[in-house]
Amino acid sequence: MSEVSGAALSVEQLIQTQPSGVPRQPVTDSDSRPGERWAPGAAEVGFDELLVPSPRTNHRITRRLERPRDLLARYSRCARLIDAAVAALGAALAVRVRFGTVPDVYLLLPVLLPATWVTLAWLYRTYEHRFVGAGVEEFHRLTRAGLILFATVAIVAYSLNGNFPRTLALMSVPFAVLGSMAGRCLLRIGLRRSRAAGRGLHRTLVVGRSDAAVALIEQLRHTENSLHHAIVPVGVCLPGEEVSPSHVHDVPVVGTPSDVLAAVEYTAADAVAVVSQPDLSGHALRRLSWALEDRGVELLLSPGIVEVAGPRLSIRPLAGMSLLHLERPRLRGTRRAMKVAFDYSATLVLLLLLGPLMLALALAVRLTSPGPALFRQTRVGTDGREFTVYKFRSMVTDAEARLRELADADEGNGVLFKIRNDPRVTPIGRVLRKYSLDELPQLLNVLRGTMSLVGPRPPLPSEVAGYSPTEIRRLRVRPGMTGLWQVSGRSDLTWEESLRLDLRYVDNWSLALDLSILWRTVRAVTQGSGAY
Numbered sequence: 001m002s003e004v005s006g007a008a009l010s011v012e013q014l015i016q017t018q019p020s021g022v023p024r025q026p027v028t029d030s031d032s033r034p035g036e037r038w039a040p041g042a043a044e045v046g047f048d049e050l051l052v053p054s055p056r057t058n059h060r061i062t063r064r065l066e067r068p069r070d071l072l073a074r075y076s077r078c079a080r081l082i083d084a085a086v087a088a089l090g091a092a093l094a095v096r097v098r099f100g101t102v103p104d105v106y107l108l109l110p111v112l113l114p115a116t117w118v119t120l121a122w123l124y125r126t127y128e129h130r131f132v133g134a135g136v137e138e139f140h141r142l143t144r145a146g147l148i149l150f151a152t153v154a155i156v157a158y159s160l161n162g163n164f165p166r167t168l169a170l171m172s173v174p175f176a177v178l179g180s181m182a183g184r185c186l187l188r189i190g191l192r193r194s195r196a197a198g199r200g201l202h203r204t205l206v207v208g209r210s211d212a213a214v215a216l217i218e219q220l221r222h223t224e225n226s227l228h229h230a231i232v233p234v235g236v237c238l239p240g241e242e243v244s245p246s247h248v249h250d251v252p253v254v255g256t257p258s259d260v261l262a263a264v265e266y267t268a269a270d271a272v273a274v275v276s277q278p279d280l281s282g283h284a285l286r287r288l289s290w291a292l293e294d295r296g297v298e299l300l301l302s303p304g305i306v307e308v309a310g311p312r313l314s315i316r317p318l319a320g321m322s323l324l325h326l327e328r329p330r331l332r333g334t335r336r337a338m339k340v341a342f343d344y345s346a347t348l349v350l351l352l353l354l355g356p357l358m359l360a361l362a363l364a365v366r367l368t369s370p371g372p373a374l375f376r377q378t379r380v381g382t383d384g385r386e387f388t389v390y391k392f393r394s395m396v397t398d399a400e401a402r403l404r405e406l407a408d409a410d411e412g413n414g415v416l417f418k419i420r421n422d423p424r425v426t427p428i429g430r431v432l433r434k435y436s437l438d439e440l441p442q443l444l445n446v447l448r449g450t451m452s453l454v455g456p457r458p459p460l461p462s463e464v465a466g467y468s469p470t471e472i473r474r475l476r477v478r479p480g481m482t483g484l485w486q487v488s489g490r491s492d493l494t495w496e497e498s499l500r501l502d503l504r505y506v507d508n509w510s511l512a513l514d515l516s517i518l519w520r521t522v523r524a525v526t527q528g529s530g531a532y
Contacts, residue, residue: 068230068270069129071200075187076127079180082187083121086179087114087172094171109168116152117176120145132184133191133230136512139181143512146177185519201230204300205267207237207257208275216275216302217251235267260288264297275302338511343453347446358440361392361432369426371397374441379458382478387450389458390441394429395422436525442481454514455480456502474502477509487520 091113124145125131131138153169194200204220206213217233235254254263260272272292274285289299362373375393378386396402402424425433432438445451451458458479464472484501485493493501505513 068200068202071191071194071230072129072132075132075191076129078187079127079132079184080118080121082183083118083176083180084114086183087117087176090172090175090179091168093175094168097171098167109172113153113172113176117145117149117180120149120152121180124148133188136510136516138184139516140512142177142180142184146173146180149173149176195230201232202271202298203234203267203269204231204271204273205235205237205254205260205263205269206233206251206273206275207260208273208302210238212276212302213238216273231271231273233273234269235263237263261291261295264292264295269297271298271300273300273302335509335511339452339509339514340449342511342514343446346453347443351443351447354440354443361437361440364428365393365426365432368428369393369396375438378461379479380461380464380475381450381458382475384464384472384475386461387445387448389451390444392432392438392441394426394432394438395424396426399424436482436486439481446481450478452478452480453482454505454517455483456505457483457485457498470503471499473506474499476506482517482521484517487517487524 088110091110095109121127121142124141126138126141126145131141150169150173153173157169191200206216206220208216213236217236220231220233233251236251237255237257237260238253240256254266263269264272272288274288285301292299365373371393373393375391375395376388377391379389381387429438442451446453455478456474459467459474464475467474484505485498488497488501
């Protein structure tokens, strides 16, 4: 079987065709024993048991591995217990701090507050499997439930004519909400570890045209996507009129769209993803959903829209049809004011906390190499306006002059010049770059309004001069000190990957997304991976 590799492969190259002499046969409902049906290439390739079990181990492995719904059910149970515990602890601490000795009348508060908080979290569907474990929607709903909890406690305090101290609400409610969010973060760490060990993964059968199947499998096989969403492709059903392959990206082809039900049984799939398949639409798709429902298998439909976050999508019923509505990105108005307010307040706090460290780093740069402590460079910001960015100097002062002689050693992504062991970098500069400490002076840029804490990477004017209309879209928001590119690989990313992440941020910005990126930035910076 031929092996094809390379950075830019066509769909035909990404599909490994079946060798001559081995006919491609779709999986059918033959009279063979369950678990012993034949699939193309099964005899030639030793598949990973987790992803594609052999016919002999199919049912054994299905019994052994934990199902996704069981893993998420345990996540939801733990979330309820954590929510109740932190609410009870918050109420007890608030009463203790306020009164010293706990009056008898307030002994019920550590019982009533957890019950109310868990009920509100349930009403806002924070325990539903579709929202837990990935994305920011879970935290959105927790925040909204927390606001209602605060309002509920405030109304109770008002109705008691001042006999209920407001300090109890001010202390117990934020403790409960923040404690629940911290608990969800810990649960997600455990969830990712379980998925990394192969437990609770959605074994997914991909159905559709080869080009659409290749695009979906590329995304699903990505490690981050697999751990966040637990979707692992285990088989592909391609239209019969297309090229007859045995594998698509190492995922076996197990039939055509008409063989979906048999393929589900063979691969032990618990989800079917339909992408760009005209034969499966309308009534045919409806009948398939009924058949999958009877088998306890989920049906996933790809609308063909990429890099669009869930909050921008909604379903609008019309004349018995379901139309997908795509909202425009909101980059102005109240949402922008919220982002600016958050940037300024958080930056002031960071400057107060990190001010001594920044002064120490500036002194270290001056003492270890000749030249100024700060490096100034022209970058391009919102709507193409140029500004001066500040960084701690991590290179020798004549670094720009020596750039031409190092052109042949470029290890960058084709747009950015990068060398892993750049001789122009000073000893202290290597430490600054590894942990992104050289970017701390950009807090001054945030205060000046030319940058944000989170956003696309600020490009050079020379880069912008060669931008296409698609790439220009990166300049619709303020550039950031960190962003999706920072927490997704940093300098190890290709230009296409960096651009895709920046455009995803521009199209799907939210304050919750900013907070998520800032949280992930701490981990990326402390690990120091992808920075040079």
